Amino acid sequence: MTAPRFHRILLKLSGEVLMGQGQFGIDPATCDRVAGEVKAAKLAGHEICMVVGGGNIFRGLAGAAQGFDRASADYMGMLATVMNALAMQNALEKAGVDTRVQSAIPMASVCEPYIRRRAERHMEKGRVVIFAAGTGLPFFTTDTTAALRAAEMQCDALFKGTSVDGVYDADPKQVPTAKRYDTLGYNRVLADNLKVMDASAVALCRDNDIPIVVFNIRDEGNLTAVLGGHGTSTIVQNEPVSA
Numbered sequence: 174m175t176a177p178r179f180h181r182i183l184l185k186l187s188g189e190v191l192m193g194q195g196q197f198g199i200d201p202a203t204c205d206r207v208a209g210e211v212k213a214a215k216l217a218g219h220e221i222c223m224v225v226g227g228g229n230i231f232r233g234l235a236g237a238a239q240g241f242d243r244a245s246a247d248y249m250g251m252l253a254t255v256m257n258a259l260a261m262q263n264a265l266e267k268a269g270v271d272t273r274v275q276s277a278i279p280m281a282s283v284c285e286p287y288i289r290r291r292a293e294r295h296m297e298k299g300r301v302v303i304f305a306a307g308t309g310l311p312f313f314t315t316d317t318t319a320a321l322r323a324a325e326m327q328c329d330a331l332f333k334g335t336s337v338d339g340v341y342d343a344d345p346k347q348v349p350t351a352k353r354y355d356t357l358g359y360n361r362v363l364a365d366n367l368k369v370m371d372a373s374a375v376a377l378c379r380d381n382d383i384p385i386v387v388f389n390i391r392d393e394g395n396l397t398a399v400l401g402g403h404g405t406s407t408i409v410q411n412e413p414v415s416a
């Protein structure tokens with residue numbers, strides 16, 4: 174059996190996906206389904222850490238548009254990611270997967286603070302570490318958090334589980350004729366201003382040579398398929414230098 178290309182991965186789970194079929198909040202059945210897929214990935218030998226978004230509850234930009242101070246709204250968004258992290262922890266532990274939540278905003282009675290070396294130790298022991306509260310800083314997003322933690326934890330790849338099945342040449346939700354890439358370079362994403370992920374997250378992955386795998390995690394079984402090298406996704410990586 175050949176070793177999988179990506180052994181240690183950071184899974185960025187979109188907050189919006191946790192709504193399931195709803196319009197807001199956390200759908201426990203969706204959490205359980207994703208937890209089952211994370212468990213399968215662990216059983217297949219992958220080491221996994223996670224960042225969960227907050228878009229199902231609160232986004233700072235949307236709050237600011239409604240009149241909240243932007244930094245306060247971003248802190249509200251970060252707190253939303255803590256709720257999602259606890260929901261995923263609950264689902265994973267129900268499925269028998271040992272987990273730890275580490276928050277970038279210390280909240281000692283709820284979860285551990287983020288301590289990189291401690292997170293590393295948890296992963297060595299086979300636990301799934303869920304990084305909550307983003308970077309702990311306003312004006313960032315959980316995509317950038319995911320890129321940062323993937324670099325800190327020396328992950329082989331960042332898997333962005335979202336509600337589109339890859340990176341398109343335009344937003345597929347706006348442009349139905351948009352074409353999906355199988356692979357493309359970081360610089361193409363940045364130069365074409367493709368909005369599937371923040372520019373800061375893409376640049377951080379580029380500078381640390383961390384491939385980004387964008388896939389639709391709403392499709393049941395897709396995490397397993399994409400980790401196994403089949404299933405639909407786009408891989409963003411350094412383009413080979415031509416001779």
Ligand SMILES: Nc1ncnc2c1ncn2[C@@H]1O[C@H](COP(=O)(O)OP(=O)(O)OP(=O)(O)O)[C@@H](O)[C@H]1O
Nearest residue numbers: 187188189226228335340341343344346367368369
């Ligand atoms: N070129 C593109 N290719 C693919 N998706 C794109 C593109 N441009 C914009 N998008 C949009 O990017 C979205 C995914 O990124 P987004 O940051 O909004 O979600 P997320 O990080 O998965 O969610 P959350 O904020 O809930 O955690 C898709 O829903 C898609 O509509």
Ligand SMILES: O=c1ccn([C@@H]2O[C@H](COP(=O)(O)O)[C@@H](O)[C@H]2O)c(=O)[nH]1
Nearest residue numbers: 226227233247250251307308313314315
């Ligand atoms: O480092 C961070 C990460 C997140 N935020 C705020 O949280 C929300 C939710 O995260 P999403 O990435 O949009 O899912 C985000 O809109 C920001 O308001 C942050 O400030 N800093």
